[in-house]
Amino acid sequence: MSAVEHRFGPYGGQYVPETLIPALVELEAAWVAAREDAGYRAELDALLNDYVGRPSPLYLASRLSEEAGHAVYLKREDLNHTGAHKINNALGQTLLAKRMGKTRIIAETGAGSHGVATATACALLGLECIVYMGTEDMRRQQPNVLRMELLGARVAPVDAGSRTLKEAVSATIRDWVSNVSDTHYVIGSCVGPAPFPALVRDLQRVIGDEARAQILEKTGRLPDRVIACVGGGSNAIGTFTGFVEDASVQLIGAEAAGEGIESGRHGAPLTVGGRGGVLHGSFSAIMQDEDGQILEAHSISAGLDYPGTGPEHAYLRDTGRAHYAGVTDGEALAAFKRLAELEGIIPALESAHAVAWVLAAGRETATEDTVDLICLSGRGDKDLAEALDKLGLTHE
Amino acid sequence: MSDGATRIAAAFSDSGRRAALMPYLMAGFPDIDTSVRIATAYADAGADLLELGVPFSDPLADGPVIHAAATRALESGATVHSVLEAGTRIAEQIPVVLMVYVNPILARGPERFAAELAQRGISGLIVPDLPLEESEPILAACDAHGVALVPLVAPTTPDDRMATIGRTARGFVYTVSVTGTTGERTSNQSDPATLLARVKDHSTVPVALGFGISNGAQAKAAADAGADGVIVGSRLVRAVAEAVDQGADPASAAGSVVAELADALVR
Numbered sequence A: 001m002s003a004v005e006h007r008f009g010p011y012g013g014q015y016v017p018e019t020l021i022p023a024l025v026e027l028e029a030a031w032v033a034a035r036e037d038a039g040y041r042a043e044l045d046a047l048l049n050d051y052v053g054r055p056s057p058l059y060l061a062s063r064l065s066e067e068a069g070h071a072v073y074l075k076r077e078d079l080n081h082t083g084a085h086k087i088n089n090a091l092g093q094t095l096l097a098k099r100m101g102k103t104r105i106i107a108e109t110g111a112g113s114h115g116v117a118t119a120t121a122c123a124l125l126g127l128e129c130i131v132y133m134g135t136e137d138m139r140r141q142q143p144n145v146l147r148m149e150l151l152g153a154r155v156a157p158v159d160a161g162s163r164t165l166k167e168a169v170s171a172t173i174r175d176w177v178s179n180v181s182d183t184h185y186v187i188g189s190c191v192g193p194a195p196f197p198a199l200v201r202d203l204q205r206v207i208g209d210e211a212r213a214q215i216l217e218k219t220g221r222l223p224d225r226v227i228a229c230v231g232g233g234s235n236a237i238g239t240f241t242g243f244v245e246d247a248s249v250q251l252i253g254a255e256a257a258g259e260g261i262e263s264g265r266h267g268a269p270l271t272v273g274g275r276g277g278v279l280h281g282s283f284s285a286i287m288q289d290e291d292g293q294i295l296e297a298h299s300i301s302a303g304l305d306y307p308g309t310g311p312e313h314a315y316l317r318d319t320g321r322a323h324y325a326g327v328t329d330g331e332a333l334a335a336f337k338r339l340a341e342l343e344g345i346i347p348a349l350e351s352a353h354a355v356a357w358v359l360a361a362g363r364e365t366a367t368e369d370t371v372d373l374i375c376l377s378g379r380g381d382k383d384l385a386e387a388l389d390k391l392g393l394t395h396e
Numbered sequence B: 001m002s003d004g005a006t007r008i009a010a011a012f013s014d015s016g017r018r019a020a021l022m023p024y025l026m027a028g029f030p031d032i033d034t035s036v037r038i039a040t041a042y043a044d045a046g047a048d049l050l051e052l053g054v055p056f057s058d059p060l061a062d063g064p065v066i067h068a069a070a071t072r073a074l075e076s077g078a079t080v081h082s083v084l085e086a087g088t089r090i091a092e093q094i095p096v097v098l099m100v101y102v103n104p105i106l107a108r109g110p111e112r113f114a115a116e117l118a119q120r121g122i123s124g125l126i127v128p129d130l131p132l133e134e135s136e137p138i139l140a141a142c143d144a145h146g147v148a149l150v151p152l153v154a155p156t157t158p159d160d161r162m163a164t165i166g167r168t169a170r171g172f173v174y175t176v177s178v179t180g181t182t183g184e185r186t187s188n189q190s191d192p193a194t195l196l197a198r199v200k201d202h203s204t205v206p207v208a209l210g211f212g213i214s215n216g217a218q219a220k221a222a223a224d225a226g227a228d229g230v231i232v233g234s235r236l237v238r239a240v241a242e243a244v245d246q247g248a249d250p251a252s253a254a255g256s257v258v259a260e261l262a263d264a265l266v267r
Helices: A018-035 A038-052 A062-068 A086-099 A113-125 A135-140 A142-150 A165-178 A196-219 A234-241 A311-318 A329-343 A349-359 A381-391 B003-013 B032-044 B064-075 B080-091 B102-108 B110-119 B136-145 B159-168 B192-201 B216-224 B234-246 B250-264
Strands: A058-060 A071-076 A104-109 A128-134 A154-158 A183-185 A225-230 A250-258 A277-279 A282-284 A322-328 A371-376 B020-026 B050-053 B096-099 B124-126 B148-150 B173-176 B207-210 B229-232
Touching (some): A018 A038, A018 A086, A018 A165, A018 A196, A038 A086, A058 A196, A062 A071, A062 A329, A062 A349, A071 A196, A086 A104, A086 A113, A086 A183, A086 A234, A104 A113, A104 A165, A113 A128, A128 A135, A135 A142, A142 A154, A196 A234, A196 A311, A196 A371, A225 A234, A234 A250, A234 A311, A234 A371, A250 A329, A311 A322, A322 A329, A322 A349, A329 A349, A329 A381, A349 A371, A349 A381, B003 B110, B003 B148, B020 B064, B020 B207, B020 B234, B020 B250, B032 B050, B032 B080, B032 B250, B050 B080, B064 B234, B080 B096, B080 B110, B102 B110, B110 B136, B136 B148, B159 B192, B173 B192, B216 B229, B216 B250, B229 B250
Parallel strands (some): A071 A371, A104 A128, A104 A183, A128 A154, A225 A250, A225 A371, A250 A322, B020 B050, B020 B229, B050 B096, B096 B124, B173 B207, B207 B229
Antiparallel strands (some): A058 A071, A277 A282
């Protein structure tokens, strides 16, 4: 039996065209070998420390805590090189691809953070890089498009469907089907066919492992709640994995409720529930109609604008180990602004969903002794134009 | 042999051509009734079987032509129910193999889906994102209802895996001729004879070749290389799209392409 999980309860699997199966087998074998290999681990750890700037700080946000009425710690993934947690996974996978002899790297991006992280890793390692991005996201995240191009990547516009993350993933998978022999697909989240969900989790669990050690050192106790935003769910799964064995720690995933769950314009398949389905190669919680057609998601945050989610999250939900809740565009925008005002930290709109949960639903269920730990998965520079416009704060 | 597999086997053995001709049709494009008329034109032009595509929102194995047709079919209101109803009408004229992505099957449940295909006289099922690893529940449902679950193999499929796939193949083996998505190609990228020989070594059912075959010369070459059947998709979907966009009759446009392919496969 494989050492890498293919299924999390009923979720996961490998629903992909036959052409890709040998590549998934090859990838799984390479990962099993690499993660046991001291040389690979040492190379990755050295880059994470000296290039990315790990460990990222765990910061007691005093003024945010005062506003919330209880202690709130921020795991500062926004301080990583390239400004988000995405670099943890991108470096790990590109190093792996290089070990496998792949010369061409492809990736999808929504908000642009994963695209920038992958373009960065490819520049560092001297690999060709093509990033697929929906044209609506290229508009919303123009600075990241320019960054990727400066880093030597080619940004391939995707003009299908809603021109956002779902279509970018589909276009990247089609490229992989056509160029599988020399190409590795650096998938950006804990989604896709096995072994990707487990591989991405393994590369992102550094967030949770560090955070657990840091909060124990700072406070001598575990947090009561660990909160992270969930689109595909990679920062959340990476954070949760550090605490999943600690039964006293509640795990909270903040999904995009968009314009409101009842409006249908959201990106919250875990919160909404219902029948699971297959999107992008795995069986998980997805947004679909009764025929099994995939629905368009909506979120102000390009990184959460996705109708699927990682299969391990669906399993954590069903088992009750983690709880998922929706945060609207408006709540996320308010938290984006509030964190800037209170702490001098401009969060990514994605991460602002997690902050918003703590300031709203999370505050109602907290006592003054509650300790919350939020994964602040990225910084908000990329979102300035979009967020300021929506907040009505743009100058003429 | 199941009802579906029997009808498919007869279509291959009775074709009288160098290889059985299996054109693809995007159901519901440009609308349901027109797609049934196109199917009739295929049958009249000499098709032996028909691959009926169910439009899907996220067709990972398809290139831009079929993807665009699926999007237009969904926009014009095609549903799984209306496509299956069309399948009933088409199956009265020609053996039908349904091509559908896995999620619409899971949405109804494999058991209900297979039962409905059998009831509608649809002979087989092709699921491009259902590899061997995930096929068991759907294969069991298809077997229980006499519907042939047709597996796919690709140039990247190793021999031992091909042997396993060959053992569970029903109806025929769909051999993907190229490492890529569906779509027309100016030449067959690689020599399909070697690939076809490998598939045939591991299969007791007919072997059909598809992806990238768009004209009579390529169809004849596929037959010469050993294919028992030839599948043509994007070329025909493009013919339909062009006719629709130009206000011409899509049935006669696509029918004439099928006639040309049938001519090329005359013994």
